[in-house]
Each structure stands twice: as structure tokens, then as C-alpha cells.
Amino acid sequence: MKKTLLCMVALCLVGGIFAQQQNVDLVVNVKKTGAPIQSTMYGLFFEDINFGADGGLYAELIKNRSFEFPQSLMGWDIFGNVEVRSDGAPFERNPHYVRLSHSGHAHKHTGLENEGFRGIGLKKDGTYRFSLWARTATNSAPQKIRIELVDAANNPIERKELEITTDEWKQYEIILSSPLEEAKATLRIFLTSEGPLDMEHISLFPTDTWKGRKNGLRKDLAEALNELNPGLFRFPGGCIIEGTDLDTRYDWKKSVGPVENRPLNENRWHYTFTHRFFPDYFQTYGMGFYELFLLSEDMGAEPLPVVNVGLACQYQNDGEHCHVPIGELGNYIQDALDLIEFANGDISTQWGKVRAEMGHPEPFHMKFIGIGNEQWGPEYPARLEKFIEAIRAKYPEIQIVGSSGPQAEGKDFAYLWPEMKRLKVDLVDEHYYRPPQWFLDNAARYDSYDRKGPKVFAGEYASHHKNRKNNFESALTEASFMTGLERNADVVHMATYAPLLAHVDAWQWRPDLIWFDNLRMVRTPNYYVQKLYGHYAGTNVLPLTWKQAPLTGQEGLYGSAVIDTNKNEIIVKLSNVSQENRQIVVSLEGMKKKMQLRPEVETILLKGGADEENTLDTPDAIVPVSTSATLNRSKLSVDVEPYSFNLFVIGYTD
Numbered sequence: 001m002k003k004t005l006l007c008m009v010a011l012c013l014v015g016g017i018f019a020q021q022q023n024v025d026l027v028v029n030v031k032k033t034g035a036p037i038q039s040t041m042y043g044l045f046f047e048d049i050n051f052g053a054d055g056g057l058y059a060e061l062i063k064n065r066s067f068e069f070p071q072s073l074m075g076w077d078i079f080g081n082v083e084v085r086s087d088g089a090p091f092e093r094n095p096h097y098v099r100l101s102h103s104g105h106a107h108k109h110t111g112l113e114n115e116g117f118r119g120i121g122l123k124k125d126g127t128y129r130f131s132l133w134a135r136t137a138t139n140s141a142p143q144k145i146r147i148e149l150v151d152a153a154n155n156p157i158e159r160k161e162l163e164i165t166t167d168e169w170k171q172y173e174i175i176l177s178s179p180l181e182e183a184k185a186t187l188r189i190f191l192t193s194e195g196p197l198d199m200e201h202i203s204l205f206p207t208d209t210w211k212g213r214k215n216g217l218r219k220d221l222a223e224a225l226n227e228l229n230p231g232l233f234r235f236p237g238g239c240i241i242e243g244t245d246l247d248t249r250y251d252w253k254k255s256v257g258p259v260e261n262r263p264l265n266e267n268r269w270h271y272t273f274t275h276r277f278f279p280d281y282f283q284t285y286g287m288g289f290y291e292l293f294l295l296s297e298d299m300g301a302e303p304l305p306v307v308n309v310g311l312a313c314q315y316q317n318d319g320e321h322c323h324v325p326i327g328e329l330g331n332y333i334q335d336a337l338d339l340i341e342f343a344n345g346d347i348s349t350q351w352g353k354v355r356a357e358m359g360h361p362e363p364f365h366m367k368f369i370g371i372g373n374e375q376w377g378p379e380y381p382a383r384l385e386k387f388i389e390a391i392r393a394k395y396p397e398i399q400i401v402g403s404s405g406p407q408a409e410g411k412d413f414a415y416l417w418p419e420m421k422r423l424k425v426d427l428v429d430e431h432y433y434r435p436p437q438w439f440l441d442n443a444a445r446y447d448s449y450d451r452k453g454p455k456v457f458a459g460e461y462a463s464h465h466k467n468r469k470n471n472f473e474s475a476l477t478e479a480s481f482m483t484g485l486e487r488n489a490d491v492v493h494m495a496t497y498a499p500l501l502a503h504v505d506a507w508q509w510r511p512d513l514i515w516f517d518n519l520r521m522v523r524t525p526n527y528y529v530q531k532l533y534g535h536y537a538g539t540n541v542l543p544l545t546w547k548q549a550p551l552t553g554q555e556g557l558y559g560s561a562v563i564d565t566n567k568n569e570i571i572v573k574l575s576n577v578s579q580e581n582r583q584i585v586v587s588l589e590g591m592k593k594k595m596q597l598r599p600e601v602e603t604i605l606l607k608g609g610a611d612e613e614n615t616l617d618t619p620d621a622i623v624p625v626s627t628s629a630t631l632n633r634s635k636l637s638v639d640v641e642p643y644s645f646n647l648f649v650i651g652y653t654d
Helices: 002-021 221-226 289-299 330-344 352-356 379-394 411-422 437-443 472-487 525-536
Strands: 023-028 042-045 076-079 081-085 097-101 111-114 120-122 127-136 145-150 156-164 171-178 182-191 196-205 234-235 302-307 368-371 398-404 425-436 455-463 494-495 501-503 514-516 521-523 541-542 545-546 555-563 569-576 582-589 596-607 625-632 635-640 643-654
Touching: 002 182, 002 425, 023 521, 023 541, 023 555, 023 569, 042 501, 042 525, 097 111, 127 145, 127 156, 127 525, 145 171, 156 182, 171 494, 182 196, 196 398, 221 289, 221 514, 221 521, 234 289, 234 494, 289 302, 289 330, 302 330, 330 368, 368 379, 398 411, 425 437, 455 472, 472 494, 472 525, 472 555, 472 569, 472 643, 494 582, 501 596, 521 525, 525 596, 525 643, 545 555, 569 582, 569 635, 635 643
Parallel strands: 023 582, 042 234, 042 494, 234 302, 302 368, 368 398, 398 425, 425 455, 455 494, 501 514
Antiparallel strands: 023 545, 076 111, 081 097, 097 196, 111 182, 120 182, 127 171, 127 196, 145 156, 145 182, 514 521, 541 555, 555 569, 569 643, 582 635, 596 625, 596 643, 625 635
């Protein structure tokens, strides 16, 4: 009896070990080349939230540079005899300026200093372009100011003098340098002559901006965006398109032309959350549509601008009285038509000429336009239809993006999708901010979508851990979900994570793809997932199956495969969300006789603890690691580690 029991226990142990060691046999059918993967498949969505533009990607270091905030001196400390004026300013849409006059005492000083955006970040040996518009106020005698960079301990670390030579408004510029690194510096200006002196549009930029442009972008952040290899760039939002009310919606026409004359706009995220309240959050429009189109071009991404459909934010406004009546949409529709002309029009056209005068005579070749953001209810398609009629009539080649509302399912979603089909939009923008498990449960979401209807744009999505962290769990569940986007590339043509950027000292919403302070930035694990998909997108889908079914969570595994006919690569993406090591055999079947597989396979592993994050102090805690494996004829045998995302790149010649 004891011997029998021991034998049974032994058999169970052996059986358990055998079960653990069983292979997961995956098949990639190379012969069945599937849907093409659009060049726009993986891209970026930018919205000015979390100080993402002013104080972030836009490299301007001075807050309230034109004294146009409702509190005219917000961001500034003044001393001596300083007066805010609005008579005789050089810029119609920025009417305020400051007058500096003698203090009335030899030992009292007149001037002002700016705090920047949670401080001014200075790099050691960095150089900075200080500029302002100025004039002598009441006589033609030259006036002088001293400009200082001051460290956090209130010590001047750089100072230069500037002479204002005329009573006509004129722009002046000097280059300042910093002998040390300082994250929380201030800019200080002294009047060093008798005065009076008028100043407007006081600006400080690093000279080392993205592409070296004046009025440019913060270089490290722009480089990180470019590094993702995006095929699409959606801008400027997001909820800022709608505005808290229609007066504060993002108006693209105010964001172009001379930067000094672009008016201030109140940011919709300015006071949305009382627990993350930032009353100093505004939009200077300094990084306007022209600069955003330029960034698209720099990155090689298709621009997807979005315009207001005549609806203010529906979360913040209840009822038709808050919105533009359908019969009064003419100006809003014209804004959309004029935007297409600004992007694509010949320089002989009104808005093409504006673009050319800004420095870009060639068109931007815009192909897409989004109409509205997260709207819902019958008021949205009723207005959208009017835009569609006008755009189709004048620009039939432009693809129109509509919306399925703010949710990934439910009443509004179920109502809007049939409406989008009825209106024959080209793409439907779906948004989902959901817990990690939702992303795993929805890996097969698009397997059953209508193949004949509009295509899908997954325009805003992020896996929201309960603590809203950019931890590895959120990244891994997104990677798992994205295998379903890739597998269904005939339906899904675009996908963009959201939000994109967040200042660690001034954020309203998390998680976010990239975090930064005044000097540093950190790429999150979610960033690296996006980067791997962006660089290994492929040109066509290949079927990847286990037991003749797509891999959508069986044994904790999610997978997809593509072929890149330009690079001669077969790419397999595998996500293992289980706590078990999986022994995987990938068999390549249906290869043409002339296709010769290279024996060495590049393997890329992204792995971390579920709650592990990258931080500004530990930016490389979770990064992709490349190694290699060996192909045995047409089979690849690998161990896929627990809780990991893996890429296998198999080269071939043909």
C-alpha cells in the first residue's frame, strides 16, 4: 500500500514537472501576409496639460512674459518704481507693458524679477538668449538696464548690461551664460539709468533648442519624442480644444503669426481639479500650430490637428445654451477650412501666405483633420455633419476623424458609432483610460469589429493602476493590449498614448508618458513599450496562433507578429503577464523557397517588478535589453520570463 502511494506521488511530481516544462508551440504563417500596417499606426498625442507646453516642451523660461495674465504681474516680483501700462503698446493683442522709472532715491533700486515655471533651469556652461521689446519713455536719451541670472540662494551668477537707444519700440537681444547648474534660478532686471523705460515681451530661451530654432522647443523633450519614431502627431488636444467655455477654446488662428502678437488664452486645466490647482496655468500660444506642424515634419509624422466643433466641454457645460447653435456654425466651419489652407495652400492663398511669411513656403501636406474631441449625444453628430459637408465639398482628399465619445463602451459609445458610420467619417477616435485588467480583457476587442466601416483611431489610452503610477504593470498591460491593435491593423489605423508630458512640480493628471523637471526628464516603462512598437511596426500583419487561435491571454500570453518587407525582418511580440516562465517554440511556416532565414535572432526584453517605476533619480530602472538567440532552421526556442514584454527579430534574405 505504501509503495503504491509513493509511486502515485512520484508520478504526480513527474507529471507536474513535465507540465511545467511543456512548450507553448506558436505558429507564424509567413505565407499568409495580412493587412498592411499604416505608417500612422503608432504615434503621439500632445495636449497642453501638466504644464506640457509653457513650462515644458515650449522652451520659453519666462512666465507671463507680456504681462497679460489676469493678474498682470503674476510670476514677477517688482521693486522700486514699476508701473503696468496699456497705452501705446507695440502689439495689439498683447496691450500691456511695464514702465520702469527712477525710485526717487540714490540707494533705492527699480526693477523686477521673474520666477519662471517653478524656477528657471540653467545648465552648467549653457547659454541663454535674453530678448525684450523696449523704448525710452519720455525722452530720447539712451537708458540702461542690467540683466542678471540669480541662483536659488539669491546669488547673481551672470550679469550683463543692455542699452536702450530709441523712443521707438525695438527688439533687443543679448546672450547670457551660466557657470553652474541651477534648477531654480530667477531672472532679475535692474534699471541702471534715470529712466523712464518701457519694456514688453521679456523672454529667455536656451540657445540650444530643438533644431536650433529661436522660439524653439526644449531639446531633450523634443528628442525623446522624435526617438519614438512616431508616424502620427495629434494636436493640440484634448479637452483644451473645447475650452471650459467657448471663449477659452483653443483657437488655432490666434496661435500663428508673429509670436509677440499671439494673445494669451486661459488653459482649460487651469482650475479643473481643486486638488491639483494651478491658477498660473495659461497658454501664450508661443508654441502654436505653426510650431506643431514643424515638429510633425521634423519627426516625419503625419499631422492630425483637431478643431472645435462648436461645443464647449460637455463635462463642464450642461445644455445647448452653452454651445454654438447649429445654424450659427459658419465661423467654426470656416476655421476648419482655413486650417487646411494654412497647412496645404499655395502661397497665393490667404492662409498659405501666412504660413509662407512664417518661414515655410512649402505646404505641410496635411492629410487628416479631427472635428471635435470627446463629445457625445445627438448635439455632436448634428454639428459634425455640417463640417463634413463643407470639407468634403472643398477638400475631398482630407480624411475626417470623428469621435465615439469619452468612454470605450456604454450608451454614448453605442449611439455614436452608428452615427459615425452614417456620416461616413474616415476614422473614429476611441478613448479608454481603464484599469490594467481591462487592457488584458480587451486584447481581442477589435477581432470582431466591422471590417467595412470607418477605421479606428485609438486616440487616447493608458492603463490606470489604482495609484495612477507609470509602473511596469501599466506598461505591460498596455503592451499586451497593443498586440490586439497590431493583429487588427485592417481596422485600427492609428493609436496614441495619452497624456504625453508632465512636469513633476506642476501636474494635473497622471500617468503620463514622459516626466520632467526644469533640467531632467525620464522615460517611463510605458514610453519604452511605445518605442518598441514604433520601431518594430512592420509593414504587414502575419498570423500568429497557438492551437490555431490568436494568442489573447492563454497561459498569460499575448502575442502578435508582423513582417517588414522593407527591412527583411519577421518580428514577433510576446507579453507574459503570468508569474511563470514560459518555454516558447515559434515555428515559421509557409516560407517561400527563396526566403533564407538568418540564424541569429535579436531578442529584446523589457522586464520589471509590477510596481517598479523609472524616476528622475533612477531613469534606467526599466529599459529594454537586447541579446540574441539562435534559430534552429525555422524554429525559435526561447524562455519567456515571467512578467515581461519580448520582441524577437528574425532577419531573412530573399
